[in-house]
Amino acid sequence: MMPDVQEFLQIDAPALLAAVLACAACALVGNFLVLRRQGMMGDAVSHAILPGIVGGFLVAGTRETLPMMLGALAAAALAGLLIEAVRRLGRLESGAAMGVVFTVMFAAGVVMIEQASAGGIDLDADCVLYGQLETILWLAPKGWESLGDPAVWAALPREVLTLAAVFALCVALVGLFYKELKITTFDPALASTLGIPAGLFHYGVVLLVAATAIAAFEAVGSILVIAMLIAPPAAARLLTDRLAAQILLSVALGVLAALAGYGAAAFGPMLLGASHSLNAAGMIAVASGLILAVAVLFGPRHGLLGRRRAVGRLRAAPGFVAPEAQKP
Amino acid sequence: MIDPMFEEALRVLTFQSGFNSAVVVAGTAALGLAGGTVGTFLLLRRRALVSDALSHATLPGIAVAFLVGAALGLPERSLPLLLAGAVVSGVVGLLTVQALSRFTRLTEDSAIGAVLSVFFGLGVVLLSVIQNLELGGQAGLKTFILGQTAAMAQGEAIAIGLLAAGAALAVALLFKELRVLAFDPGFAAVQGWPVGALDLVLMGLATLVTVIGLQTVGLILVVALLIIPPAAARFWTDRLPALTVAAAVIGALSGWLGATLSALLPKLPAGAVIVLVAGGFFLLSFLFAPARGLLAAALRQGRLRLTFAERRALTDLLDGQPVEGSVALWLRLRGFTRGNSVLTPAGQTAARAAARDRRLWERFLADYPALLPAHANWGVDPIDSVLPGDMVRLLEERSASS
Numbered sequence: 001m002m003p004d005v006q007e008f009l010q011i012d013a014p015a016l017l018a019a020v021l022a023c024a025a026c027a028l029v030g031n032f033l034v035l036r037r038q039g040m041m042g043d044a045v046s047h048a049i050l051p052g053i054v055g056g057f058l059v060a061g062t063r064e065t066l067p068m069m070l071g072a073l074a075a076a077a078l079a080g081l082l083i084e085a086v087r088r089l090g091r092l093e094s095g096a097a098m099g100v101v102f103t104v105m106f107a108a109g110v111v112m113i114e115q116a117s118a119g120g121i122d123l124d125a126d127c128v129l130y131g132q133l134e135t136i137l138w139l140a141p142k143g144w145e146s147l148g149d150p151a152v153w154a155a156l157p158r159e160v161l162t163l164a165a166v167f168a169l170c171v172a173l174v175g176l177f178y179k180e181l182k183i184t185t186f187d188p189a190l191a192s193t194l195g196i197p198a199g200l201f202h203y204g205v206v207l208l209v210a211a212t213a214i215a216a217f218e219a220v221g222s223i224l225v226i227a228m229l230i231a232p233p234a235a236a237r238l239l240t241d242r243l244a245a246q247i248l249l250s251v252a253l254g255v256l257a258a259l260a261g262y263g264a265a266a267f268g269p270m271l272l273g274a275s276h277s278l279n280a281a282g283m284i285a286v287a288s289g290l291i292l293a294v295a296v297l298f299g300p301r302h303g304l305l306g307r308r309r310a311v312g313r314l315r316a317a318p319g320f321v322a323p324e325a326q327k328p
Numbered sequence: 329m330i331d332p333m334f335e336e337a338l339r340v341l342t343f344q345s346g347f348n349s350a351v352v353v354a355g356t357a358a359l360g361l362a363g364g365t366v367g368t369f370l371l372l373r374r375r376a377l378v379s380d381a382l383s384h385a386t387l388p389g390i391a392v393a394f395l396v397g398a399a400l401g402l403p404e405r406s407l408p409l410l411l412a413g414a415v416v417s418g419v420v421g422l423l424t425v426q427a428l429s430r431f432t433r434l435t436e437d438s439a440i441g442a443v444l445s446v447f448f449g450l451g452v453v454l455l456s457v458i459q460n461l462e463l464g465g466q467a468g469l470k471t472f473i474l475g476q477t478a479a480m481a482q483g484e485a486i487a488i489g490l491l492a493a494g495a496a497l498a499v500a501l502l503f504k505e506l507r508v509l510a511f512d513p514g515f516a517a518v519q520g521w522p523v524g525a526l527d528l529v530l531m532g533l534a535t536l537v538t539v540i541g542l543q544t545v546g547l548i549l550v551v552a553l554l555i556i557p558p559a560a561a562r563f564w565t566d567r568l569p570a571l572t573v574a575a576a577v578i579g580a581l582s583g584w585l586g587a588t589l590s591a592l593l594p595k596l597p598a599g600a601v602i603v604l605v606a607g608g609f610f611l612l613s614f615l616f617a618p619a620r621g622l623l624a625a626a627l628r629q630g631r632l633r634l635t636f637a638e639r640r641a642l643t644d645l646l647d648g649q650p651v652e653g654s655v656a657l658w659l660r661l662r663g664f665t666r667g668n669s670v671l672t673p674a675g676q677t678a679a680r681a682a683a684r685d686r687r688l689w690e691r692f693l694a695d696y697p698a699l700l701p702a703h704a705n706w707g708v709d710p711i712d713s714v715l716p717g718d719m720v721r722l723l724e725e726r727s728a729s730s
Contacts, residue, residue, distance in 0.1 A: 032436060037435045037437050039437035039441040040437045040440060042441060043441055043445075047548070069671035087383050089614075090559075090614055090620075092559055093371075096371055096376040096377075096558075097553055097559075099551060099552070099555035099556070099559075100556050100559050103549055103556065103603050103607075104556070104603060104607035106600075108600075108604060110549075110600035111604065129452075129473070195523055213539065223448050227442070227446055227449055228442035230618075231442045231446060234438045237434065238434070265453070275491055276456075278453050278457060279452045279453050279456035282449040283453050287451025289442065290452070303680065304431060304432070311465075
C-alpha cells in the first residue's frame with residue numbers, strides 16, 4: 001500500500017528535504033568536531049540552547065522562528081563562554097566543565113517551560129528533543145506535473161528554506177577556509193607559527209556548529225542533531241585517511257541515513273501492515289548508528305575485520321616468525 | 329501570605345510534613361549523596377561525560393522492558409522490570425563507548441556522542457511504537473526523560489534511599505583502591521591492583537546511581553548529579569577524603585533542597601530544580617571557596633603583587649632612589665615613610681630585611697636553581713620561612729664572600 005503522489009509530495013517530500021539538508025549540514029561541520037576531539041561540543045550546545053529558545057519565545061510571545069533562533073544563538077554563545085570560563089578559571093577538565101554548564105542551562109530551560117505553561121502557553125521540551133519533522137507540510141504541489149511551476153517551489157516550507165540556506169553557508173565557509181580549517185585542525189601550533197589564528201578558527205567552528213544545530217533542531221530535534229554531527233563523520237573517518245574524501249563521504253552517509261531512516265519510519269510500518277508511522281528523527285539517528293557500526297566492523301583499513309585481515313597477511317608473509325615462537 | 333508558606337517550608341525541610349513527603353525528600357538527598365561520592369572518582373578519572381552516554385542509553389532498555397511487561401500480561405508498569413531494562417541497555421551503551429574508543433581510531437568524545445544519540449534515538453523510536461500500540465500505563469514512561477518526584481511511591485523512595493546509601497558505602501569500603509585508580513592507574517596496574525575490575529566496579533556504581541536517579545531527575549539531567557557536586561567540591565580542597573565528603577554533602581544538600589522546593593512550589597519539576605540548586609552550589613564554590621575559588625585566587629594574587637611592590641619600593645628607597653605613585657602612599661600608610669618619602673625606623677628595619685631577602689634569593693637562584701621549592705614565591709616570601717636555616721647561613725657566607 002503506497003501513498004498517492006499528492007500525499008507524498010505534500011507530507012513526505014518536505015520532511016525528507018528538511019531531514020536530508022539537516023543531516024548534510026550537520027555531517028559537514030561535524031567532521032571538524034570529530035577531528036578536533038570536541039565531539040561533546042554538539043551535545044553541550046544542543047542542550048544549552050533550551051533556555052534561549054524558551055526565552056525568545058517568552059519575550060516575543062509568539063512561535064515566530066526568528067526570536068527563538070536569536071535566543072538560541074545567544075544561549076549558545078553564553079554556553080561557550082561559560083564552558084571556557086569554568087575550564088580556565090576553575091581549572092576543571094573540559095568534559096566536566098561542559099557537563100556542569102549544559103545540565104544547569106538545560107535545567108533552567110525546563111523550569112522556564114514549566115513556569116510558562118502556567119499561562120496556557122503550549123511549548124514543551126519534547127519538540128526540542130525530537131523535533132517536528134512530521135509537521136512540515138508543503139501544500140502547494142498537487143502532483144508530479146505541478147513541480148514544473150516556479151510558484152510551487154516558492155511555497156516551500158520555511159524550515160526547508162532555512163536549512164537550505166544554512167547548508168549553503170556551511171559549504172561556502174568550509175570551501176572558503178578549507179586550507180585554514182585543515183591546518184588548524186591537524187596542527188594548531190604550526191598554524192599559529194604560519195600566522196593563521198588557530199584560536200579564532202576554534203571559536204569559528206564552535207559557532208558554525210551552534211548555528212547549524214539551531215537551524216536543524218526545529219525540524220529534526222536536538223538528539224538527531226547530535227547523532228548527525230558525530231556518527232557520519234566518525235564512520236567516514238574509519239573509511240578514509242584523506243580529509244576531503246572524509247568530508248564528502250560523511251555528507252553522503254548523512255544523506256543516506258536521512259533517506260533510509262525516514263523511509264523506514266514512514267513506510268516501514270505500512271509494509272508490515274501497521275497503520276501508524278514511527279518517530280522519523282529517532283529512526284534517522286538509528287540508521288546513522290547502523291552505518292557507523294558497519295564502518296567499525298567492515299572498514300577496509302581501520303575496521304575491526306580489515307585490521308584482522310591485515311595482521312593475517314603479515315603473519316602469512318615469508319620470513320615471519322610469530323612472537324610466541326621468539327621467546328628465549 | 330509568607331508566614332504559612334514559611335512554616336510549610338520548615339516542616340518539609342525538617343521532615344515533619346507527612347511521612348510520604350519526608351521519605352521522598354530523604355530518598356532524594358540519599359541519591360544526591362551517592363551521586364557526589366561516586367562522581368568524585370569519575371571526575372578524577374576524567375570519565376565525567378561517559379555517564380552522559382550511559383544515562384541516555386537507558387531509554388531503549390526502558391522501552392523494551394515495558395513491551396516485555398505488556399507481552400507477559402503484567403497489569404501495570406512494573407518499576408523493577410523497567411529499571412532492569414535500563415541497567416541492561418545502559419551497560420550495553422557503556423561497553424559500546426569503551427569498545428569504540430579502545431578498538432577503533434575514534435576518540436572517546438566521538439564514541440560518547442555517537443552512543444548517546446543513537447541509543448536515545450532508538451529509545452524514541454520504541455516509544456513511538458508503544459504510543460501506537462495504545463497500551464495502558466505508558467504515560468509514565470515519559471517521566472523517565474525529565475523526571476518527577478511527585479510520582480514516587482513510598483516504597484520506591486525507600487528503595488532509592490537504601491540503594492544510594494549502598495553505593496556510598498561501597499565507595500567508602502573501596503576508598504583506597506579507587507584512590508589508586510583515580511590518580512595513577514598505570515602504577516596501580518604495575519603494583520598488581522586489578523585495574524580493569526576496579527574500573528568496572530566504578531562504572532557499575534555510576535550505573536546504579538544513574539538508574540535509581542532516572543525516576544527522580546530524569547535521564548537527561550541525572551548526569552548532573554554525578555558531575556556538579558564533585559566539580560563544586562573541587563574548589564574547596566585538594567585532599568581526596570575531604571573532596572569526597574564535600575561532594576557527598578553538596579550532593580545531599582542539592583537533593584534535599586531541590587526536592588523540598590519542588591514539593592512546596594507549583595510548577596517546579598524536581599529534576600531540574602535539583603540540578604539548579606546544585607548549580608547554585610557550584611557557582612558559590614567557584615566564586616567564594618577559600619582554596620581554589622576565584623575571589624580567593626584574586627585576593628592571593630593581589631596580596632602577592634602588593635608585597636612585591638612594597639619590598640621593591642623599600643629597597644629602592646634604601647638605595648636612595650625615589651618612589652612615587654600609589655606605592656609611596658601605601659608605604660606612608662604602613663608607617664614605613666614620613667614626610668617626603670623618608671624611611672622611619674620601622675621602615676629602615678623592613679627595608680634592610682627586604683634587601684637581605686633579595687640578596688639571598690638572588691644568590692640561591694644563581695647557585696641552586698634546581699632546589700627551588702615548588703610553592704615558594706621567590707622574591708616575595710621571606711627567605712627564612714621557606715628555606716632551612718643551614719641553607720640560609722650558607723647563602724649568607726657565599727654572598728658575603730663574593
